[in-house]
Amino acid sequence: MYAQPDTTGHFGRFGGRFMPEALIAPLDELDHAWTDAKADPTFMAELDRMLREYANVPSPLYEAHRFSEAAGARILLKREDLNHTGAHKIRNVIGQALLAKRIGKPRAIAETGAGQHGVASATACAYLDLECVVYMGELDTQRQALNVARMRMLGAEVVPVTTGSRTLKDAINEALRDWVASVDTTSYLFGTAAGPHPFPSMVRDLTRGIGDEARAQVLELTGSLPDAAVACVGGGSNAIGLFTAFIDDADVRLVGIEAGGDGVETGRHAATITGGDVGVLHGARSFLLQDEDGQTIESHSISAGLDYPGVGPEHSFLADTGRASYVPATDAEAMSAFDLLCKTEGIIPAIESAHALAGALELAKELGPDSTILVNLSGRGDKDVHTAAEYFGLIDEPVVLEQGVEE
Amino acid sequence: MTAIDELFARTRAEGRAALVGYLPAGFPSKELSIKAIEAMVEGGVDLVEVGLPYSDPVMDGPTIQAAAEQALRAGSRTTDVIDVVRASAATGAPTVVMTYWNPVERFGVNRFAEALAGAGGAGLITPDLIPDEAAEWVAASEQFGLDRIFLVAPSSTDERLAMTADAASGFIYATAVMGVTGAREQTSALGPELVARLRKVTDKPVGVGLGVSNGDQAREVAEFADAVIVGSALVRCLLDAEDESAGLEAIRRLAQDLRAGVERN
Known part of the structure; x- marks a missing residue:
């Protein structure tokens, strides 16, 4: 145990x-x-x-059929986006x-x-x-x-x-x-x-309901545990909330998706475990983004909620022991998964959660069509409409009637 | 006896408190930070705290934050801090580094201790390292003959006061207010009570800091403490000065004023 x-x-x-x-x-x-x-x-x-009564918990588990078809694996979404205030x-x-x-x-x-x-x-x-x-x-x-x-x-x-x-x-x-x-x-x-x-x-105690509920919901729906549980990781509250229920289920792969920003190799990212080192920040020893002198480096991500140069210590521990793995998804990969969920399911995810979806798409390639992947859809994307609209170029340019006059 | 032990033996014999002055290394530049330390020692500072500028100084108020930010922007590195310690120790005043923990851990705890001792440094003040987490530092400090100055606060339980005093050497840093660094209008009523509680569990020297900015306040604190610690008010001399020489002169004068205070005259 x-x-x-x-x-x-x-x-x-x-x-x-x-x-x-x-x-x-x-x-x-x-x-x-x-x-x-x-x-x-x-x-x-x-x-x-x-x-x-107030927060609309427990959140439902939802089988995303059309997204699954596109992913090439059975994708189950834990709908934390339906909670009051729109997130876990x-x-x-x-x-x-x-x-x-x-x-x-x-x-x-x-x-x-x-x-x-x-x-x-x-x-x-x-x-x-x-x-x-x-x-x-x-x-x-x-x-x-x-x-x-x-x-x-x-x-x-x-x-x-x-x-x-x-x-x-x-x-x-x-x-x-x-x-x-x-x-x-x-x-x-x-x-x-x-x-x-x-x-x-x-x-963790307060968010673990995510995984406790999802574990029972997946068992009820499919009769067995998922092959993998996937969540995005900034500080890591939704991920630890999902993972905790499955830690003793050795056959369930736990995968945390970090914000890869422009790509970990560019140095402009927030992938703390993938691209950082062990140190001390904000009261705990964990992985963090730091320079040679131990000064904190600024993180970069299209997702403001993942844009943090540290990570919770339990994730560092789970990475260290190998119980969970942590991989990055770039801004571009996350936005592509964001777009896919919008178009296949009619769900606009938070850009944070889109990182988890991107990770699930990658994992689906590896695990194949018979696999079941549980993804924590940790939040809804209403707050990100502006960022996403700009990213996809969906806001019409102001009509230029004549030089210098806009309407 | 370490250099700090000798200092407190002397000030106790002289019937006064020691004056401890803090300035960050590399602010406004490495050269000027050294000159500023020399000026405060000339003015009467007995023990120098060299601040290591850090990106996330949670214990510091706006004055020291601003100085640290400026030092980092100017490119101050951990090795520069060691150079400043060397220059400070050359004044004859025992010199310690005040630093948040991550830069030390990143440099390597043993390597840092060795470099600090090699530069003539006397120890470390660690605002975010409590004895509970300090096993590696305790071992390194013993190996290199450095003092370990831990902090206590008005919120510390009697049990933690005893444990921290036991782990500390050189002196114990008592933060007289619940709050961050920075000059305050009045000294805290919590200081005397905290020191009285400490006296029951240790006979190690106690320095009191947070909020002291002038000779009168220093005199009040010197009534019950073995050392009076001043930081933000000295940093402010440099932040507010019109030019280099005015800043150094302001530091020298403030140090003289504070020194008169700790002499309880």
Whole structure:
């Protein structure tokens, strides 16, 4: 039986706590609170009820017949895109926000890249009556203006972060700076299965419903386990949520698809495990993108949600032990899979999830037509319509009536 | 006895607190950062903290973040930090490096310790490395005769204070506020209480930092601490200065003012 992490939050040589001492006691408090809550049937029943009534969980499993035909294998989609707020993120955030209520801290902070975790946090805070402050890199607030508006509509304060690369990693830095000064009254709703212990295992506990449900759904539908389970990996919350149920099923291949950007060989990518090295970032030892001196390198991906230079420590562990494999899909491969799902199934996936679809298409070639591949469709693509439309050239150019005058 | 042990034996004999000054290596340039360190030592700083500029400084406020960003943009490398340590140690002031952990791990913990000791460095301050994760560094520091300065905070439990004090050498860095680095209007009420709790579990020297920016505040902190640690206020001298000589002069004057404070005059 797989049992990770150890009591101090280590997945083998990965994970742990590389954090200022000031945050160690609060992290211990969180660890104890989550351990207690997990063992409390009343709390877990309340969480289940909220997920069911409010977040539309469990999500269905859907056999994508036409996509399967194009792929050359039986493709089953776990429809996390149908959850409230449009992605798996709501599972994590409702859990952490409910825990914040239990601990009695009235204020919550969160970081966000594309804005999905920020929107989910703002949603959960509105639902559970918590004050919500979301840190977001200034560059991302410009790229994702609609999500900024969504968060504000839901009553959250959005703070643009102007330091460093002005993206997700700097938003995490700024949220940590807030937390160290406000921890008596504030919970940090961490957005992925990374960061210092207990976040990686707590976020896994909260997202593992994805795989637990899917495992039962696949068994019911096909009578056997899938040959492979595939998910995209940025920080890795949806992937660990899918993988956890299958870790002891040695015959099920676990494949994480990283963001290959322009191609790992170009250096412009976010494929942390494929193209990075072991180091310490944001509180844990894991793979990360870094230069010769250990300075964090900026990541690149068409998918804002995968555009992060680190990855959760359990994925590093699973890669190290060989239980899961991690391969990149480039922007172009992901967008091609995005297009295929739109055209064959009438489902617009999140560009993050399109990476998993691209990985599944590759895997189908290898495993052949008799294979069954479970793919986590972790989010829907509404937020990506602008990016995709630009990518595919679908927005008509303004009509030029005469030189210099546009209509 | 390490150089830091000797310093605290001397300041205790003189009935004063030691003055610890922080400046980042390579800010605004390698040469100027060395001159700035020399100026603060001339002004009365007893122990120098050379900051290693890092891309993700979660413990630092805007002033030190800005300096680190500028140093990195100017191309500051880990080997440059070692050169700055060598120049700093040549002033006669014990010199430690203050660094987030990843650059050390990337350089190689043993290799870093060897280079630091070779440059005359006295130890490391590790804001994001707690003793729980520090086995490799503890071994390397013992091999190369370096001091291990760990941080404690107002939120630390008594148990963690004892454990951290036990693992530390040279001195213990007590962060007097719950927050990041940066000058503050008033010194924290949490400082005296934290130091009092530490005194119950250790007789190692205690340095207090976060928020001290002038001689009056230094005097207050020197009442209960063995060392007063100043960072952002010194960095600000360089950030705000119109030119090089004005910046160095401002650093020298601030160091003199702080030194008068720690002498409890």
